[in-house]
Amino acid sequence: MNERNIISAVLLGALLCVGMATMGLLLSEGLIKFRDMERSVSVKGLSEQDVSADVAIWPIRFTEVSNDLSELYGSLDSKNEKVTAFLRQQGFKPDEISVSVPGIQDRQAQGFSEEQVRNGRYAGVSTLTVYSTDIEMVRKAMSSLMQLGQNGIAINGQDYDAKTQFLFTGLNALKPQMIEEATRNAREVAEKFARDSGSKLGKIKRANQGQFSIEDRDSNTPYIKKVRIVATVEYYLTD
Numbered sequence: 001m002n003e004r005n006i007i008s009a010v011l012l013g014a015l016l017c018v019g020m021a022t023m024g025l026l027l028s029e030g031l032i033k034f035r036d037m038e039r040s041v042s043v044k045g046l047s048e049q050d051v052s053a054d055v056a057i058w059p060i061r062f063t064e065v066s067n068d069l070s071e072l073y074g075s076l077d078s079k080n081e082k083v084t085a086f087l088r089q090q091g092f093k094p095d096e097i098s099v100s101v102p103g104i105q106d107r108q109a110q111g112f113s114e115e116q117v118r119n120g121r122y123a124g125v126s127t128l129t130v131y132s133t134d135i136e137m138v139r140k141a142m143s144s145l146m147q148l149g150q151n152g153i154a155i156n157g158q159d160y161d162a163k164t165q166f167l168f169t170g171l172n173a174l175k176p177q178m179i180e181e182a183t184r185n186a187r188e189v190a191e192k193f194a195r196d197s198g199s200k201l202g203k204i205k206r207a208n209q210g211q212f213s214i215e216d217r218d219s220n221t222p223y224i225k226k227v228r229i230v231a232t233v234e235y236y237l238t239d
Helices: 003-038 069-089 114-118 135-142 146-150 171-196
Strands: 040-052 055-066 097-099 103-106 122-132 165-167 200-208 213-216 224-238
Touching: 040 171, 055 069, 055 135, 069 097, 069 122, 069 146, 122 135, 171 200, 171 224
Parallel strands: none
Antiparallel strands: 040 224, 055 122, 055 165, 097 122, 103 122, 200 224, 213 224
């Protein structure tokens, strides 16, 4: 091998060593930066708001018994008219009141005891339903139900399948404001964490809006709802 080839080989080797060293340094710095970028904190932000229900669904149910089926239907119709008249007096419009087909039970065919059958072979259940956006009117009418009792109509209690429902349908109007508040609260928590740990808060790594929930504020005021959302946000941390 001549002297020129030896010099070329030495230079090539030196360049390869420098290149590998430089590449190693760059990779090392890149890994350090990558690890820094992977430092993050995940926080939750809460937003709650009490709102009034804007729809009421109020079922009114009563039961009649008789040994004569025709007489039973007549009694149900008569009392349906009385309940409807009561609701109209309370201020409800005809299109806010609906009357369901009565449910008739033949106690003898259902195997009831002889005494129960003697007290009335047929039992009829009638349900009238009020659907209204006037919550206060519904509440006032509910407190006046004893008037029906004075007219000989015994209203059934709040059964599981005939329970008054108060609904809130205006969620879409609240969403932007509540999402903003939940996100702002989450950032405040993240900023405090960053300060306490000697870091700085970076950009958002990922965010989860969460789901809205609408529940009764408490069991005594079902017409007041609590709207709630919890947003989860993860931020990068930097030195």
